[in-house]
Amino acid sequence: MEKKYILILKGTILFTPTAGKFEIHPDSYLIAQGGLICGIYKDLPEKYKDLTIEDYGNSLIIPGFVDLHTHAPQFNQIGLGLDYKLLDWLNHYTFQEENKFRQIEYAQKVYEKFADTLVSSGTTRSAIFATIHPKSCQILFEILKKKGLGAYLGKVNMDTKCPDFIKENTQQSLANTEELILAWSDSELVKPIITPRFAPTSTRKLLEGLGKLALKYNLPVQSHLAENPGEIEWVQALFPEHDAYYKVYDHYNLFGQTPTLMAHCIHLTDDEIDILATKKVVPVHCPDSNLNLTSGIMPTRKMLKAGVNIGLGSDIGAGHSLFMPQIIVRAIQLSKIYSLQHEEDAPLTLPEAFYMATKGGGSFFGKVGSFEPGYAADAIVIKNENLPSELSPLEEIQRFIYTGSAQNIAARYTAGKKL
Numbered sequence: 001m002e003k004k005y006i007l008i009l010k011g012t013i014l015f016t017p018t019a020g021k022f023e024i025h026p027d028s029y030l031i032a033q034g035g036l037i038c039g040i041y042k043d044l045p046e047k048y049k050d051l052t053i054e055d056y057g058n059s060l061i062i063p064g065f066v067d068l069h070t071h072a073p074q075f076n077q078i079g080l081g082l083d084y085k086l087l088d089w090l091n092h093y094t095f096q097e098e099n100k101f102r103q104i105e106y107a108q109k110v111y112e113k114f115a116d117t118l119v120s121s122g123t124t125r126s127a128i129f130a131t132i133h134p135k136s137c138q139i140l141f142e143i144l145k146k147k148g149l150g151a152y153l154g155k156v157n158m159d160t161k162c163p164d165f166i167k168e169n170t171q172q173s174l175a176n177t178e179e180l181i182l183a184w185s186d187s188e189l190v191k192p193i194i195t196p197r198f199a200p201t202s203t204r205k206l207l208e209g210l211g212k213l214a215l216k217y218n219l220p221v222q223s224h225l226a227e228n229p230g231e232i233e234w235v236q237a238l239f240p241e242h243d244a245y246y247k248v249y250d251h252y253n254l255f256g257q258t259p260t261l262m263a264h265c266i267h268l269t270d271d272e273i274d275i276l277a278t279k280k281v282v283p284v285h286c287p288d289s290n291l292n293l294t295s296g297i298m299p300t301r302k303m304l305k306a307g308v309n310i311g312l313g314s315d316i317g318a319g320h321s322l323f324m325p326q327i328i329v330r331a332i333q334l335s336k337i338y339s340l341q342h343e344e345d346a347p348l349t350l351p352e353a354f355y356m357a358t359k360g361g362g363s364f365f366g367k368v369g370s371f372e373p374g375y376a377a378d379a380i381v382i383k384n385e386n387l388p389s390e391l392s393p394l395e396e397i398q399r400f401i402y403t404g405s406a407q408n409i410a411a412r413y414t415a416g417k418k419l
């Protein structure tokens, strides 16, 4: 047996194979080979007996977190300008900040810190927006790879309705995107994703070209949808030929023709929610961001009832933290507020929101976010030394999610490799 590809972790193993319930294996062995989970064992099988065991005592071992929507170049603007709503926030802060990424030295510094924070936070997979700048984007690809993180990373495309300093030439935008696709499509853990910023900053030509690239290279797509009422009105004015926002993306093969993430999806009709389910488009709930920019509350329970698979996103810098447990908490809290006005829509439970930040969001990457056999061995270890030892594993996960920090994470693994 090839010893080097086998990872054996010992601890209390906890995950959500289904949305509503934690599965807990106290004092057990989690075994992975070649980066994939083989199984969970109460007693170590004989054939593994002479291999090294990473023994974490009775610490919790849980799947690494999945952040399905975040903006790396906004790392240095976290917490700034959050008295604005979306469109003013973009104009007053974000576009200026993103413009700094034309300088690769600046990109290198910010992106290193961004990636280090993902690692320390226990986020092992993420879907990331970069900026329009191909060189900086290339740097971020390299940094994520070097840190051993899993990610879909998109060079942002925008060629209209934004300040000139950050506006691309359409053909150049498509050519730069294709170059990055060719450079990174075969990479193991960090892969390209088609990333029109959102409909308003895209010409029809750009959307058409991006849709063609998505189909040509069979690449996933990420963008923003129905985040803010002003944004939705703007889309109606800019694209009068489409009677719904999502149809702009759909028309250009950017809405479910390949796997698609749509951040926010707050202001959708019931029919539009059904379309998300039919087309298997994944709406990414970004509760911190939606509160900070007063965007609204995503109707998560209604979407779950419609059969939609929801992911969670930090959405920094509109969100103010990359730490996914806080995003889980905020998603639950917002669903509680929502349920006060909508009695038929019960709040999310902790295992439901935990699922969104692990297996639910992870499904965008394939078999990610669970400890079932065949899943990627993405795991983090939660230290329990500061917590009272009389807590049950279920209480420990509750305590960690609500009050924990990066300091409580003792180790992180992506696809079986220690970060």
Ligand SMILES: Nc1nc2[nH]cnc2c(=O)[nH]1
Residues within 6 Å of the ligand: 071, 086, 090, 094, 197, 198, 224, 227, 289, 315, 318
């Ligand atoms: N939250 C958020 N929404 C957007 N819509 C278009 N661009 C952005 C962005 O950078 N952040």
